[in-house]
Amino acid sequence: MFDGGAKTIVWDEGLIGPVSLIAPYNLLKEHEVNQMFSLSEGSISSAASRKIIFLTRALPKMMDSIAEHVHSEEQKNHRREYQIIFVPRKTTLCETRLKNRGVYGNVKGAIHEWACDFFPLENDVISMEQPLAFKELLIDEDPTCIYSAAQGLSTLQDVFGPIGKVSCQGKAAKHVFDLLKRIKLEKGAPEKMTGIDHLVILDRSIDLLSPVATQLTYEGLIDELVGINHTKITLPSEKFNNGEDPGKKTIILNSSEELFSDIRDKNFSAVGDALRKRAKTIAAEYEARHGQTMQQMRQFVARLPQMNLIKQSLAVHTTIAEMIKEITDSFPFMDSLLVEQEFMNGIDTDKIHPFIEDQIGQQVDIIKVLRLICIQSITNSGLKQKVLDYYKKEIIHVYGFEHILSLSHLEKAGLIRVQQSARPFTVLRKTLRLVVQDGSESNPTDMSYVHSVYAPLTTRLVQHLIYKPGGWRAIQDVLNSLPGPTVTEEPFCDIQTLDSSKVVVVFFVGGCTMAEISALRFLVQQEEAPVELVVATTAIINGNSFTRNFMEVLNLK
Amino acid sequence: CSIREAYEPKNSSTMEMILNSAAEYYKKGKNENYQSLCEEHARLLRQQRAMQEKLNTSNFVGLSVNGTLKKLLLMKEQKLADKLRQEYKIPDRRYYWVKIATLGEQEDWTELERF
Numbered sequence: 001m002f003d004g005g006a007k008t009i010v011w012d013e014g015l016i017g018p019v020s021l022i023a024p025y026n027l028l029k030e031h032e033v034n035q036m037f038s039l040s041e042g043s044i045s046s047a048a049s050r051k052i053i054f055l056t057r058a059l060p061k062m063m064d065s066i067a068e069h070v071h072s073e074e075q076k077n078h079r080r081e082y083q084i085i086f087v088p089r090k091t092t093l094c095e096t097r098l099k100n101r102g103v104y105g106n107v108k109g110a111i112h113e114w115a116c117d118f119f120p121l122e123n124d125v126i127s128m129e130q131p132l133a134f135k136e137l138l139i140d141e142d143p144t145c146i147y148s149a150a151q152g153l154s155t156l157q158d159v160f161g162p163i164g165k166v167s168c169q170g171k172a173a174k175h176v177f178d179l180l181k182r183i184k185l186e187k188g189a190p191e192k193m194t195g196i197d198h199l200v201i202l203d204r205s206i207d208l209l210s211p212v213a214t215q216l217t218y219e220g221l222i223d224e225l226v227g228i229n230h231t232k233i234t235l236p237s238e239k240f241n242n243g244e245d246p247g248k249k250t251i252i253l254n255s256s257e258e259l260f261s262d263i264r265d266k267n268f269s270a271v272g273d274a275l276r277k278r279a280k281t282i283a284a285e286y287e288a289r290h291g292q293t294m295q296q297m298r299q300f301v302a303r304l305p306q307m308n309l310i311k312q313s314l315a316v317h318t319t320i321a322e323m324i325k326e327i328t329d330s331f332p333f334m335d336s337l338l339v340e341q342e343f344m345n346g347i348d349t350d351k352i353h354p355f356i357e358d359q360i361g362q363q364v365d366i367i368k369v370l371r372l373i374c375i376q377s378i379t380n381s382g383l384k385q386k387v388l389d390y391y392k393k394e395i396i397h398v399y400g401f402e403h404i405l406s407l408s409h410l411e412k413a414g415l416i417r418v419q420q421s422a423r424p425f426t427v428l429r430k431t432l433r434l435v436v437q438d439g440s441e442s443n444p445t446d447m448s449y450v451h452s453v454y455a456p457l458t459t460r461l462v463q464h465l466i467y468k469p470g471g472w473r474a475i476q477d478v479l480n481s482l483p484g485p486t487v488t489e490e491p492f493c494d495i496q497t498l499d500s501s502k503v504v505v506v507f508f509v510g511g512c513t514m515a516e517i518s519a520l521r522f523l524v525q526q527e528e529a530p531v532e533l534v535v536a537t538t539a540i541i542n543g544n545s546f547t548r549n550f551m552e553v554l555n556l557k
Numbered sequence: 558c559s560i561r562e563a564y565e566p567k568n569s570s571t572m573e574m575i576l577n578s579a580a581e582y583y584k585k586g587k588n589e590n591y592q593s594l595c596e597e598h599a600r601l602l603r604q605q606r607a608m609q610e611k612l613n614t615s616n617f618v619g620l621s622v623n624g625t626l627k628k629l630l631l632m633k634e635q636k637l638a639d640k641l642r643q644e645y646k647i648p649d650r651r652y653y654w655v656k657i658a659t660l661g662e663q664e665d666w667t668e669l670e671r672f
Contacts, residue, residue: 354650361654363623389590397622397645401598408591 007051008035010069012062015055015087017230018119018129039065054084058091067101074106083110088117088148117152118536121231122254125517125535128152129230133538134204134510135549137172138413145538146172149509150179153199154187156505156536161195162493163505167465167472170203170484172509177201177487184493195495196534197502200462204510206482207457208415209378211546212371213344214337215515216441216452218271219253219264221324223514223542228253235320251316259313265518267449268328270442271321279314282307336368340375344435344454346426349380352387360394366403367547369395374415374547381426382419391416409550414483424481431478432460447519459519462506467527501530511541576602597645601625608637622647623655630659 009028016038028036034049039062054069056062066084073080084107086094095111098104118126133145153176157163168177204211215224226233237249255261263274285307289300327333339355342348353376359369373391377383383391395403410416429435434455436448447463448455461479465471472479472488479486506520517535524533580595605617605625612632617625622645629638642652 357648357650358654361651385590392590392594394648394651396594396598397647398651400621400624401594401601404591404594404598 006032006034006049007053008037008049009033010037010039010052010054010066012054012056012059012087013038013040014057017232019055019087021119021121021230022116039069050079051081051083054082056084056086058086058089058094060093060097063094063097064101067098067103070103070106081110082107083112085112085114087113088115088151089113115151115155117148117155119230121540124521124533125537125540127536127540128538131511131539131541131545132549134541134546135409135413137510138205139409139550143175146175146179146509149176149507149538150183153180153507153536154183157195157493160503161193162495163195163199164197164492164495165489166199166201166487166492167489168201168203168487169461169479169482170201170206170509172205172484173201173203173507174485174487176507176509181492193495195493195503196505197495198466198489198504199492200465200504200506202458202461202506202508203484204508204512205414206461206484208413209344209375209454210451210456210458210516211511211513211541212374212378212415212543213451213454213515214340215450215513215542216267216269217264217450217515217518218266218268218321218324220450220514220518220542221268221328222253222320223540224544225324225327227542227545228514228540235323251320257313259310259317263317265450265521267441267444267452268321268324271317272325273442275314275318275321278310279318282310282314332364336372339372341453343372343375343379344451346379346429349376350384350387352390356391357394360398363398366395366399366406366551367544370406370410370547371543374410377416379425380419381423382417385418388416388418403551406551410547413550415550427481428457428478431475432457432464434460444522447522450515450519450522456513456516456519458508458512459516459523462504462520463523466504466531467523501532503532503534505534505536507536509538511539511546512537513542514540601645604641623651626652627655627659630656631663 039054039056054066056066070082090111090113095104098107117128119129121127128145128148130145130148136142136145153163166177166180168174215221219228222228222233226235231254232250232252234248234250237247253260253264255264259278262278263271266274285300285303289297292300335355336359339353353372356369356372356376359372377388392404392407395407407416432455434448434457435453436446436455437453441449441452446455447459450456461472464475468474472486476486479488508516512535517540520533520535524531576595576599580592580599583589583592583595601622602618605620608625608629609617612634614632617628620628622641626638626641626647629635629641641647
């Protein structure tokens with residue numbers, strides 16, 4: 001679809017980030033894309049080429065913008081050839097919208113779909129880059145993401161081979177699985193013999209604590225404090241070159257950088273040591289060049305470019321780590337983390353917490369307050385009516401009445417709720433060992449290091465499924481106490497299992513955190529049996545983005 | 558949801574009507590807590606308008622309870638502030654935070670010391 005002369009791409013802004021993961025700008029340039037515009041701003045009349053490609057998601061709002069662009073071009077009598085590419089697929093609603101706006105004729109026959117459901121973030125992580133999926137599912141009751149997920153998993157089978165067996169937990173997970181079965185009926189099973197041994201589908205709503213708990217891995221903290229967008233972060237650049245050159249510096253974080261892939265999954269308290277060690281070895285290597293033979297000298301010179309690279313990335317990550325340390329050492333961060341960990345240990349969860357009261361009184365960022373209340377509610381298996389009502393009143397009094405909507409959304413999603421008679425969380429904490437006290441942060445033996453005391457429930461489930469004798473059948477009681485139906489190791493396609501290594505795909509419906517990914521990586525490295533792990537998710541989320549999605553955006557003028 | 562509507566027109570009298578209907582819906586849905594929150598906010602809007610007339614200033618309407626309290630304290634309307642504090646059952650803890658913040662803003666250090 002990209003051949004035939006010079007062309008201009010008009011972007012739906014929401015796609016620029018994800019698509020750049022696959023096709024960076026210079027690749028597009030090679031395919032004679034000479035100009036790019038965004039749909040929402042400006043006019044495309046300055047475009048030099050005749051061919052205009054609209055790259056868009058199937059949103060009615062975007063159709064309106066396309067129509068406007070086409071109309072304004074018509075008025076100016078510019079002759080253009082239009083093309084619309086829908087990512088990942090077109091909808092009848094959008095086509096009708098185009099018809100109604102009277103531009104369907106201009107683009108008829110040039111509407112394409114680019115069925116790209118998953119974008120690769122990392123060698124072992126693929127994401128649909130739909131951060132709103134969880135909210136759409138629960139609050140708007142819009143199941144689009146379930147359909148895309150099933151389509152995406154089906155495509156995954158075409159590429160990597162059939163799925164051997166499937167386990168899932170939670171309502172949305174079951175829906176994805178059912179849909180996947182239907183697609184298989186329609187399309188037939190892929191014919192390859194080897195493929196994915198085990199697909200685990202987990203619904204975000206079975207574990208709401210992990211996304212709101214503070215992540216303490218290096219990558220998780222960067223995501224929480226700076227925000228990682230499609231593997232990129234943006235920082236003020238004066239931090240990096242001694243105060244000169246104000247502006248922004250964009251840094252790409254992925255495993256192609258050796259140092260980063262080494263420290264990304266570590267608990268932040270261990271990152272400083274790792275960086276220092278690296279710096280020492282590099283310095284030692286430089287020192288060793290004195291008094292060498294010719295041959296050794298040649299080897300040294302050959303290694304120089306690589307060493308310079310490591311030196312550079314050392315400098316970058318030391319700066320980032322310093323910036324993060326400044327925040328994590330501050331009192332507000334420590335205090336709130338302390339309260340969080342008390343809650344996880346089941347201390348003071350059943351009454352109005354004075355720290356939260358003070359935070360509200362000081363009008364700190366509402367996201368922080370809501371996160372703490374959510375953590376308290378989840379760890380207490382719901383709050384007493386009186387406590388919940390008190391928090392609600394306080395928030396509305398201090399932050400304004402409009403937050404009544406945010407609160408009712410959080411309640412609908414189950415993040416805050418009224419206590420029922422049973423206390424499932426206390427049971428879960430014990431049976432799944434969710435809180436581990438003696439976890440060492442620098443040299444961990446358990447995955448709970450990612451939150452310093454708490455092991456994400458989702459990853460614990462994966463651990464039980466793959467490594468513990470009996471799998472999920474042994475913990476059937478636990479699974480029954482989680483919301484939604486359970487499917488345990490249902491055979492899906494016939495495949496040959498190779499003894500050498502198993503491929504396991506863990507798919508999170510509703511997003512997962514960096515800390516969860518780190519915990520899964522840790523799990524796979526720890527155990528004896530070789531397992532190749534791929535994490536698939538609707539989006540990478542963190543406590544701030546997760547909570548913010550539930551806030552209602554009102555046009556307050 | 559009708560609350561979303563309530564924020565569209567920025568006229569506080571229609572807002573009150575919508576709030577009341579929202580409260581009505583919550584009543585039907587047996588959600589007493591949200592019902593009382595809606596009613597409370599409707600009441601606040603009425604009082605804010607009364608305050609605007611009485612103190613001859615504008616922009617009370619639309620503030621939160623805390624915002625109203627702070628503004629009253631900034632204008633040194635201690636009596637009205639106390640009344641508000643009582644009526645909305647503002648906990649002492651939060652009241653003190655607001656009080657400290659306003660005194661700080663006014664740079665009234667002697668008062669802050671005494672407090």
